[in-house]
Amino acid sequence: MAGPKYPGFDTLALHAGQSPDPATGARAVPIYQTTSYVFRDTEHAASLFNMERAGHVYSRISNPTVAVLEERIAALEGGVGAIATASGQAALHLAIATLMDAGSHIVASGSLYGGSHNLLAYTLKRFGIATTFVNPREPDAWKRAIRPETRLLFGETLGNPGLDVLDIPAVAEIAHGIKVPLLVDATFTTPYLMRPFALGADLLYHSATKFLGGHGVAIGGVLVDSGRFDWDASGKFATLTEAYAGFHNMDFAEESGTRAFLLRARREGLRDFGACMAPMTAFQILQGVETLHLRMPRHVESTRTIVKFLAAHPAVAKVIYPELAEHPDHELCKKLLPKGAGAVFSFEIKGGRPAGKAFIEALRVFSHLANVGDAKSLVIHPATTTHYRMSDEDLKKAGITAGTVRLSIGLEDAQDLIDDLDRALKVSQK
Amino acid sequence: MKLDVGGKEVFAYTANHELDPAKRTVVFVHGAGLDHSWFGLQSRYFGYHGWNVLAVDLPGHGRSEGPPLTAVPAMADWLVKLLGAAKIERVSLVGHSMGTLVALDCAARHPALVERVALIATAQPMKVSDAFLDAAKRNSYDAFDMSTIWGHAPQVPLGGNPNPGMWMYGDTQARLERLAPGVLYADLKASNDYVFPGGVKRPVLFILGKRDVMTPPRAAKTLQEQIPGAQTVLIDFSGHSLMAEAPDATLDALIKFLQP
Numbered sequence: 084m085a086g087p088k089y090p091g092f093d094t095l096a097l098h099a100g101q102s103p104d105p106a107t108g109a110r111a112v113p114i115y116q117t118t119s120y121v122f123r124d125t126e127h128a129a130s131l132f133n134m135e136r137a138g139h140v141y142s143r144i145s146n147p148t149v150a151v152l153e154e155r156i157a158a159l160e161g162g163v164g165a166i167a168t169a170s171g172q173a174a175l176h177l178a179i180a181t182l183m184d185a186g187s188h189i190v191a192s193g194s195l196y197g198g199s200h201n202l203l204a205y206t207l208k209r210f211g212i213a214t215t216f217v218n219p220r221e222p223d224a225w226k227r228a229i230r231p232e233t234r235l236l237f238g239e240t241l242g243n244p245g246l247d248v249l250d251i252p253a254v255a256e257i258a259h260g261i262k263v264p265l266l267v268d269a270t271f272t273t274p275y276l277m278r279p280f281a282l283g284a285d286l287l288y289h290s291a292t293k294f295l296g297g298h299g300v301a302i303g304g305v306l307v308d309s310g311r312f313d314w315d316a317s318g319k320f321a322t323l324t325e326a327y328a329g330f331h332n333m334d335f336a337e338e339s340g341t342r343a344f345l346l347r348a349r350r351e352g353l354r355d356f357g358a359c360m361a362p363m364t365a366f367q368i369l370q371g372v373e374t375l376h377l378r379m380p381r382h383v384e385s386t387r388t389i390v391k392f393l394a395a396h397p398a399v400a401k402v403i404y405p406e407l408a409e410h411p412d413h414e415l416c417k418k419l420l421p422k423g424a425g426a427v428f429s430f431e432i433k434g435g436r437p438a439g440k441a442f443i444e445a446l447r448v449f450s451h452l453a454n455v456g457d458a459k460s461l462v463i464h465p466a467t468t469t470h471y472r473m474s475d476e477d478l479k480k481a482g483i484t485a486g487t488v489r490l491s492i493g494l495e496d497a498q499d500l501i502d503d504l505d506r507a508l509k510v511s512q513k
Numbered sequence: 514m515k516l517d518v519g520g521k522e523v524f525a526y527t528a529n530h531e532l533d534p535a536k537r538t539v540v541f542v543h544g545a546g547l548d549h550s551w552f553g554l555q556s557r558y559f560g561y562h563g564w565n566v567l568a569v570d571l572p573g574h575g576r577s578e579g580p581p582l583t584a585v586p587a588m589a590d591w592l593v594k595l596l597g598a599a600k601i602e603r604v605s606l607v608g609h610s611m612g613t614l615v616a617l618d619c620a621a622r623h624p625a626l627v628e629r630v631a632l633i634a635t636a637q638p639m640k641v642s643d644a645f646l647d648a649a650k651r652n653s654y655d656a657f658d659m660s661t662i663w664g665h666a667p668q669v670p671l672g673g674n675p676n677p678g679m680w681m682y683g684d685t686q687a688r689l690e691r692l693a694p695g696v697l698y699a700d701l702k703a704s705n706d707y708v709f710p711g712g713v714k715r716p717v718l719f720i721l722g723k724r725d726v727m728t729p730p731r732a733a734k735t736l737q738e739q740i741p742g743a744q745t746v747l748i749d750f751s752g753h754s755l756m757a758e759a760p761d762a763t764l765d766a767l768i769k770f771l772q773p
Binding site: 088094135139145149151166315338345 | 526529548550553554555557558561575576658659662663668670671672673674675676677678679680682683684686687688690691760761764
């Protein structure tokens with residue numbers, strides 16, 4: 084560009100969304116541990132309630148500390164704005180509840196986090212929202228699943244736990260062809276490894292609990308809107324383009340074409356469902372975001388080292404990581420994830436369920452728990468934990484077997500991790 | 514509301530109210546490449562405080578049919594026709610950037626229509642750099658980048674947004690990306706070419722951002738000298754996008770000026 088330039092990713096990760104506190108000069112983001120905010124007078128109160136002035140009313144709707152996190156993630160993702168939520172699951176629910184009513188339909192990748200699968204397959208079904216799950220690698224399967232009432236296409240940037248790389252440009256084209264948005268769960272990739280909006284996604288969310296926080300001390304989610312989807316032109320989203328009696332008959336798309344989704348999500352979804360983020364949580368996640376650009380390269384570097392080690396290990400039947408040439412999405416990975424395919428991957432241990440059990444129980448550095456994206460290395464057996472509610476058929480579709488083990492590679496000394504894995508693998512084969 | 518102006522369907526935001534002949538009317542005119550929603554908070558305030566509001570989408574912008582107009586006087590004439598279609602006889606005008614030129618031209622050539630004029634981020638001449646014009650003419654994304662970065666104070670990407678959770682750069686880019694090819698160039702060229710004829714006799718308020726890169730306060734000096742008695746409000750820390758960067762200060766200045 085001939086003119087000015089944007090701040091770099093690293094700078095935004097440290098600064099976006101926050102000026103030094105005007106009251107105290109505090110450089111760090113202050114924790115505004117307050118439920119509510121004093122109005123200057125009744126006129127000011129009314130103006131805030133009616134969206135005539137910018138500001139905060141009640142921390143379920145917005146909070147100054149949470150707003151810093153929201154703006155920072157929106158900046159890193161290249162969106163128009165964001166809403167922080169109580170968890171990644173709350174972010175997914177908020178997106179769906181903002182877009183559609185009972186009678187609507189979603190087409191989703193079959194390779195999803197178990198919690199997301201539960202929400203779509205069972206819970207939302209009770210509320211009249213149906214989902215068809217498809218093989219994310221088959222563009223025709225996405226097309227075949229579309230119905231007149233389809234309102235959303237949804238997948239994970241890296242599927243869980245088979246590490247399917249979502250072909251975002253292809254799926255976005257399918258979504259846009261029927262005038263509905265593509266929502267992606269970008270938890271595994273973070274904005275450091277991939278910016279889904281640049282590839283065609285319209286909405287995204289993170290479980291901020293994972294790499295964004297990185298420390299494993301806080302549960303949270305962030306829902307981000309690209310602002311690029313034209314709700315008016317679609318004509319399929321009455322929640323955004325028709326008068327809403329629940330907020331002064333506001334037509335959100337008329338208020339702002341680019342902000343309509345976030346306006347409704349905040350003014351209805353946060354207000355009524357209430358799954359907001361606490362200010363302390365936002366502060367804790369911000370501490371992680373400030374080093375995201377330093378942590379992610381190290382996560383990827385150690386993962387590559389460990390993948391190489393496991394791929395050559397005699398106790399390992401198969402390693403599933405998109406950077407490996409035998410992975411079905413290897414070429415797509417090179418195209419969409421040039422900085423790395425993340426730090427979560429799976430492998431199949433020889434000996435099935437008993438070997439898997441012995442392996443996990445022999446590990447000393449890896450922690451056996453239900454999380455990923457921590458600074459500490461983690462391990463889990465999906466078939467008995469995160470995905471245990473799924474049928475055998477659905478497990479197979481998601482690329483899981485009884486011997487599948489999922490690792491999340493942390494920031495410890497890579498050789499220590501290799502030694503730990505090597506010892507546990509030897510134990511598993513006895 | 515939708516209106517027919519010259520056989521084209523155009524849009525003006527009314528803050529969800531029917532126009533009432535008994536009320537005073539304030540008209541908001543946006544800047545280059547933008548639309549009515551750039552005045553979101555301020556227009557909504559007036560709509561809920563006893564005013565008729567018409568925050569227009571100029572032709573080819575927002576919800577108004579194109580093509581874009583290519584000269585400021587043509588935009589002013591279009592605005593007069595829109596007011597006729599809405600059956601509004603007297604208004605106060607609030608313009609931003611290119612919209613300030615439309616408001617000034619309207620006040621100069623159609624004084625009977627205009628009560629007061631508020632100019633948010635203005636300059637005369639409103640010189641647009643050759644690089645910016647050239648990028649816009651080529652429909653290059655560089656023009657959107659220049660508009661985004663120069664359209665905000667330098668601290669904006671590193672600071673907080675008064676509107677919780679919003680990223681001002683991203684919102685500006687998303688709005689610009691919705692434009693049809695050629696619209697931004699038409700706006701920039703119209704702004705660049707316009708020469709204010711003078712002769713505005715109505716009360717005028719300048720609202721200027723101290724950190725405005727596109728139309729710095731010094732660039733409004735010639736205009737201020739041409740309008741004796743004009744008031745000026747200088748807003749600390751704000752750049753060119755005062756309605757988003759300093760929404761309350763901008764609104765307070767408008768309230769004081771329009772409701773004396």
